[in-house]
Amino acid sequence: MSILGTRVIRTEDPRLLTSGGVYVDDLREPDLAGAVRATFVRSTVAHALITGIDASAALEAPGVVAVLTVADMTDLPAPPPAEPLPDDAPPQEGPAPVGGVWQEPLLAVDRVRFVGEPVALVLTDSTYAGEDVAELVSVDYEPLPAVPSIAAALSEESLLFPDAGTNVVVRGARPIGDDSIFDGCEVIVEGDVVNQRVACLPMEGRATAAVWKDGKLTVWTSTQNAQLSRLILTAVGLPPDAIRVVAPDVGGGFGAKIGVDREQIIIAWAAKHTGRPVRWVETRNENLLAMTQGRGQLHHIKIGGDREGHIKAYRLDVVQDSGAYSRMGGFLPMLTNLMAPGVYDIPKVEANYKAVVTNGTPIAAYRGAGRPEAAATIERAVDWYAAEAGVDPAVVRKRNFIKKEQFPFVTKMGAPYDTGDYESALDKVLAAADYEVLRAEQKRRREAGETMLLGIGLASYVEITAADAGAGETAKVEVHDDGTATVYTGSSAHGQGHHTAYAMIVTAELGIPMDKVEVIHGDTDLIPDGVGTYASRSLQLGGSAVQKAAIEVKEEAGKKAAELFEAAEEDVELDAEAGVWRIKGDPDKSLSWAQVAGQADNGLIVANVRFTADRPTFPFGTHLSVVEVDAETGKVTLLRHVTADDAGPVLNPILLEGQRHGGIAQGAAQALVEEVLYDEDGNPLTATLMDYGAITATELPSFELLTSETPTSVNPLGVKGIGEAGTIGATPAVHNAVIDAVSHLGVRHIDMPMTPVRVWTAIQKASAQKVSAQ
């Protein structure tokens, strides 16, 4: 029996559980001995001109090694040349321009655009001295009117980039038409849905250590992809082969550690500029100020259909808050547009977007990156429409699903869905949750006038994973003459369990036991070419690459085994159960992997591959949330969360479940508690974990996971991505559940996060409207 599909506990864990991981701050590399500590001086205002920086007091302070500002950066190459400005005719689609007039500097040049923007760098001989010295750097600001919100950006009253002449960085190419697509609709719902800005919040923040030695820059950094980081770090004025990037243990990423940010480039430059090893580990306060954040979209929606629950038309207009610098520009809302109609076969769909800059922390990828926003809104819109039409939301979903037999299916937005069985996932969840019983209990409580109301929320989602399938992933598999194997992968684990998963694939293909398979990632000296871990791409691309390399190793090993057996190649075979080579039909003769590898040059059989897929995959599922809402206080309690998440055949159920659990929690957190807030001057109000509402164990139940496995033909493993499914399905399910609980009171929508005050206020408003209507 193959090891694939079995519950193998992780090989990564014993080390993490006994001595702890080795994150950047834990590195005790000899080259880092005596490393100076880096502390950033960050902007304390959201929008201002810098009129002076005085470091004289800081330079006199104990422990100071250097104070560096943009004036010291004369040894850096010029930023990349200007890209064209956005233009309405034809409108630009895709990633927004990031250079030119929109250029994000390294250290601030003459203007700051968000609280937390790096203005100067202090190097000291200890962490504590760093904080003292940074306080002594005096920066003079001439404040400018702040742009703290999408509305302020769209008013164009204050511009972040005056040379651009606008705060709109990019517009989508599909204009919104007149209302004719809603002609004939008996039920129409129109409204705004906010997908609020949230913090990615990996438990380890950003951290980087750098050494410049013998013409080579070595950078250890907490990243989701060492190779991309190396490319970005060429901004220090070195070619890629003069830079080595190492990703040691990485304490979570969630999209915010794709590549490196300006801070890491500055640290690498500082090491080269001063000749001293430098280490920077951000505080949580810095992390909440300056690590890229997620979501931040304002949606205007319109949905229409008949009274029986058939949806006829859907429109989604997105404004993306990019924060102060458009790192991903139009990419996130473009994905939101692409996935706008979700799992439904809607005859008429329109979607468009624009992205604006605001005086907030830059927004980039966060677990789902553009797709959770699409799912959150179509699932909210479907419930909104169902409530207005008076049809059960489960029934509306079933009436409008793309049917199993319609796959492959290209949506009105052009998304090429590969495989799916949406109705089966919904049915499984309804049955496991006892949907009818829950509805009956909801009715009973309402009729009894109880104040603890029950809400049931559904979300059926589809998402796109490995959107950049064509970039593929690299793998090298080696079998050594001691019978061990080594896997080098271009993908980059930061909690997912790649080492276990990839070793399982090698064991399944080659029969080499897992404890003899080492998996290595995240070192550009060992793996110069790789893509990394994001977009739920690792197993389908990285895993398929490992399998492809293992198969090539097996083919080569077959030749060596034939030589040793003095037999024809076609007469030898691998006994993958026993992990030995045999002559067909002769169970007495066998060769070990050590013997076979020993026959190869240098005692090594090796295959070096890149696996690419020709298109992305589209995992799907249904989430059902059950909440209790206290009508008197607005407090929400999440009682149950039942999901069927289908990402194709499961390689290791333990790892799959772990990905789902984490995603569900983050998704529920956005619905219930999390939000990054700014005041009217652009001052962050949620800059520590005292103020930012990270969800805890007390606010969550254990989750009820159901299995569903619909394979894809896009890759040989038949798998899709699972990493982001949780956030995509959970947010709207929880969101819908809370509104469902109070819908009989006349509440149609509450924006996230659904804090007690928001829920209570919505109930009060709806009651007041009912009274005035009577």
Add this chain to the structure above:
Amino acid sequence: MKVSLTVNGKDVTADVEDRTLLVHFLRDTADLTATNIGCETTSCGACTVLLDGESVKSCTVLAAQADGHAVTTLEGLASESGEMHPVQRAFHNEHGLQCGYCTPGMVMAIVSLLKENPSPTEAEVRTGLEGNICRCTGYHNIVKAALAAASTPEGAK
């Protein structure tokens, strides 16, 4: 100032700045890096260690306050023969960790929790872990691990 601690059974004495936090003493002076810093505001629990057997957040304890006391970190949990503590074993078996960053604090918090309450309910485990944030696991398997450890005869040691 001079500070003397017993860390995982060994004496560690050093001259440190008065303001030195226990977590920095453990990481930089005792060179035990399993204990992580996650927030600096006593919110996340990544830095949880045992001070005289009770869990504390070492980012909010001065090394000076721990002078003369005994501290246990994740590195001191396994037996001398290297056998994992039941809580560590349960984390492994139940997939109670992903990136591993919150793990040392979570494990120490649960060791302390089970000492106080050797057979907690799920709700009691969840309440007991309110001060420890994990961003990867959704707490599901951490709670399972705590309950699994509690069910072993030596779990509350």
